Amino acid sequence: MENNTIIKIENLVKQFPVGGGTFTALNGISLSFGKGEFSGIVGPSGSGKTTLLNIIGSLDSPTKGEVTVMGTGSGGMNAKTASQLRKNHIGFIFQTYNLMSVYTVYENVEFPLLLLKMPASERRKAVLDAIEWVGLTDKIKSRPPQLSGGESQRVAIARAMVKRPGLVLADEPTANLDAANSHHILQTMETLNKELKTTFLFATHDDKVIRYLKRIVTLADGKVVSDESVK
Amino acid sequence: MLSFYLKGLLRDRSRSLMPIIVVAIGVALVVLIQCWITGVLGDMIDFNANFSTGHVKIMSRTYYENIDQLPNDLALLESDELLGKIKDQYPGMMWVERIQFGGLVDAPDENGETKEQGPGGGMAVDLLSGKSGEAERLNLERSLVRGALPAGSFEILLSDDFARKLDVQVGDPVTLIGSTMFGAMSITNFTVCGTVRFGSAVLDRGGIIADISGIRSAFDMTGATGEILGFFPDGYYDDEAAGKLSSEFNETYSDPQDEYAPVMVPLREQNNLTGYLDLVGYMKSFIIIIFVIAMSIVLWNSGLLGGLRRYGEMGLRLAIGEEKPHIYRSLITEAVFIGLAGSVAGTAIGLLFSYWMTKGIDISGMLSNSTMMMQGVMKAEIVPAAYYIGFIPGVLATVLGTALAGIGIYKRQTAQLFKELQV
Numbered sequence: 001m002e003n004n005t006i007i008k009i010e011n012l013v014k015q016f017p018v019g020g021g022t023f024t025a026l027n028g029i030s031l032s033f034g035k036g037e038f039s040g041i042v043g044p045s046g047s048g049k050t051t052l053l054n055i056i057g058s059l060d061s062p063t064k065g066e067v068t069v070m071g072t073g074s075g076g077m078n079a080k081t082a083s084q085l086r087k088n089h090i091g092f093i094f095q096t097y098n099l100m101s102v103y104t105v106y107e108n109v110e111f112p113l114l115l116l117k118m119p120a121s122e123r124r125k126a127v128l129d130a131i132e133w134v135g136l137t138d139k140i141k142s143r144p145p146q147l148s149g150g151e152s153q154r155v156a157i158a159r160a161m162v163k164r165p166g167l168v169l170a171d172e173p174t175a176n177l178d179a180a181n182s183h184h185i186l187q188t189m190e191t192l193n194k195e196l197k198t199t200f201l202f203a204t205h206d207d208k209v210i211r212y213l214k215r216i217v218t219l220a221d222g223k224v225v226s227d228e229s230v231k
Numbered sequence: 232m233l234s235f236y237l238k239g240l241l242r243d244r245s246r247s248l249m250p251i252i253v254v255a256i257g258v259a260l261v262v263l264i265q266c267w268i269t270g271v272l273g274d275m276i277d278f279n280a281n282f283s284t285g286h287v288k289i290m291s292r293t294y295y296e297n298i299d300q301l302p303n304d305l306a307l308l309e310s311d312e313l314l315g316k317i318k319d320q321y322p323g324m325m326w327v328e329r330i331q332f333g334g335l336v337d338a339p340d341e342n343g344e345t346k347e348q349g350p351g352g353g354m355a356v357d358l359l360s361g362k363s364g365e366a367e368r369l370n371l372e373r374s375l376v377r378g379a380l381p382a383g384s385f386e387i388l389l390s391d392d393f394a395r396k397l398d399v400q401v402g403d404p405v406t407l408i409g410s411t412m413f414g415a416m417s418i419t420n421f422t423v424c425g426t427v428r429f430g431s432a433v434l435d436r437g438g439i440i441a442d443i444s445g446i447r448s449a450f451d452m453t454g455a456t457g458e459i460l461g462f463f464p465d466g467y468y469d470d471e472a473a474g475k476l477s478s479e480f481n482e483t484y485s486d487p488q489d490e491y492a493p494v495m496v497p498l499r500e501q502n503n504l505t506g507y508l509d510l511v512g513y514m515k516s517f518i519i520i521i522f523v524i525a526m527s528i529v530l531w532n533s534g535l536l537g538g539l540r541r542y543g544e545m546g547l548r549l550a551i552g553e554e555k556p557h558i559y560r561s562l563i564t565e566a567v568f569i570g571l572a573g574s575v576a577g578t579a580i581g582l583l584f585s586y587w588m589t590k591g592i593d594i595s596g597m598l599s600n601s602t603m604m605m606q607g608v609m610k611a612e613i614v615p616a617a618y619y620i621g622f623i624p625g626v627l628a629t630v631l632g633t634a635l636a637g638i639g640i641y642k643r644q645t646a647q648l649f650k651e652l653q654v
């Protein structure tokens with residue numbers, strides 16, 4: 001189990017400066033997640049889910065405590081190692097999809113591989129595979145404005161998955177989707193989790209998502225209030 | 232990767248088209264102003280050279296020192312001999328003798344009594360030898376308003392305005408009252424063979440053009456000349472060559488003991504042109520700097536607006552693992568392409584307008600009281616520099632504007648850029 005740990009969080013505290021003082025968004029979090037988990041941080045709005053996910057994704061840094069993700073610790077992290085970590089090992093999925101509207105579906109999915117300098121032929125195969133996983137092969141040349149919300153989020157999943165990262169972080173991925181589309185993308189992610197052994201970590205307060213999770217970590221006011229596995 | 236960015240750039244009109252238009256307008260103006268200044272300057276140089284200074288001018292040293300007084304008593308003596316020598320020495324150059332003079336022109340009525348009288352300034356040039364090229368140089372044929380060019384030593388041309396003021400017609404006699412080289416009074420009769428208008432206020436106010444033989448005889452200047460003007464064979468003033476030629480000549484001929492010894496002076500050092508030529512040089516650089524600053528500010532602002540719109544994209548690219556310096560460099564690369572595209576378009580537009588302006592704009596109305604040796608029509612001239620000069624402000628301003636706007640990316644925390652994705 002220890003060797004399988006992909007995320008290790010110890011006594012994490014995150015404070016933001018507000019007005020004259022500070023606001024404590026995360027207050028003494030200790031958690032670890034193993035390889036291949038399909039788990040979620042759950043809690044009401046403002047409980048600190050996004051803050052926690054951002055720190056795990058090295059987009060933000062802890063005020064106190066230590067976070068180690070795939071062997072890279074937050075202690076000695078700088079901008080360069082942080083972007084290396086994100087580039088090589090982490091895929092992000094956001095509530096608002098964040099596709100680049102001037103690029104086609106194909107190009108949006110291709111972008112992470114361009115950053116990795118993957119050779120062209122290998123890249124092409126990877127992009128086509130990723131688009132196939134999410135069932136959008138017929139939309140390859142479409143631009144984001146021509147896609148529905150569900151289709152857009154599927155492109156975002158393909159973009160996160162195309163480099164076959166060890167970890168995918170999904171922050172409220174269904175917030176803008178209806179029930180049918182929510183189920184569709186969750187099924188897609190569940191399948192990818194099984195087939196590619198990718199670790200998924202969600203931040204959500206959506207029951208439709210929660211039903212799919214194998215492990216539910218509940219946050220309230222920046223603290224873990226429960227951590228339960230679903231069989 | 233580069234082609235990926237450029238694809239995005241081309242597809243996003245607000246990121247490409249707008250800045251390209253801004254750059255193109257600025258660059259077109261720079262090119263146009265450049266051509267226009269060059270044209271006006273070139274015309275001014277030609278005009279000064281042809282009518283007054285030559286590309287170089289030889290005078291006696293004291294004549295040069297007192298040139299404002301048209302001091303023909305200080306003229307070069309035995310000018311034929313000197314002329315022969317320099318023609319041998321500088322066979323490519325065109326050398327001509329001229330005498331500048333002042334005097335009173337008296338127009339008599341039928342009874343020989345003074346009808347009208349007025350002070351005039353004149354130029355005696357070689358019109359009759361047929362080899363001097365002076366008639367073409369002074370553009371006499373085309374400037375002729377009435378009558379014909381002098382066919383004899385005692386025929387003169389008057390500026391048309393002067394002739395009207397004196398109320399003389401072509402064919403009428405006039406008397407030129409002046410002083411001989413030796414200080415005696417000189418009264419000589421001439422026939423007005425024609426009138427001219429040069430389109431320059433200085434020349435048109437009280438101008439006289441005569442053949443040098445008549446004036447020599449009138450002012451007792453046989454074998455002497457006030458000035459010898461030299462022109463480069465291709466007709467273009469070359470400041471460096473003129474300077475070199477002059478110092479070479481002066482080394483051989485000047486004599487500190489003899490104040491009548493000849494000196495050669497290049498165009499630049501005559502008629503206060505030094506200051507003017509330098510000023511024009513500064514003006515050109517100044518205009519380019521102004522445009523770089525103005526365009527940078529505009530592009531900086533549009534870059535900031537574009538940047539705000541692109542925070543989402545930037546946050547996303549950071550999230551996917553692109554590094555900040557890499558993003559910044561990609562923005563600069565985009566700017567270079569925009570700058571180049573805008574500069575190409577702007578240069579083409581600028582050249583087109585300049586070409587149209589080579590036909591000239593009439594400003595003679597504005598110059599009616601001017602004493603500057605300037606033509607009344609301003610023309611643009613397309614020089615090689617016009618093809619590349621616009622790229623300096625074009626590319627510099629886009630890169631500078633983008634660099635300034637892009638600093639925002641550095642200032643913002645990654646998490647902050649990223650948060651803006653969530654809304």
Ligand SMILES: Nc1ncnc2c1ncn2[C@@H]1O[C@H](COP(=O)(O)OP(=O)(O)O)[C@@H](O)[C@H]1O
Nearest residue numbers: 016018023025044045046047048049050051052
């Ligand atoms: N940059 C920030 N500055 C100040 N307060 C912040 C900042 N980011 C988040 N917070 C605060 O931290 C708390 C947790 O925010 P967040 O992690 O976004 O919650 P959740 O995602 O669970 O809704 C909120 O009260 C929010 O206002």
Ligand SMILES: [Mg+2]
Nearest residue numbers: 049050051203
């Ligand atoms: Mg949140």
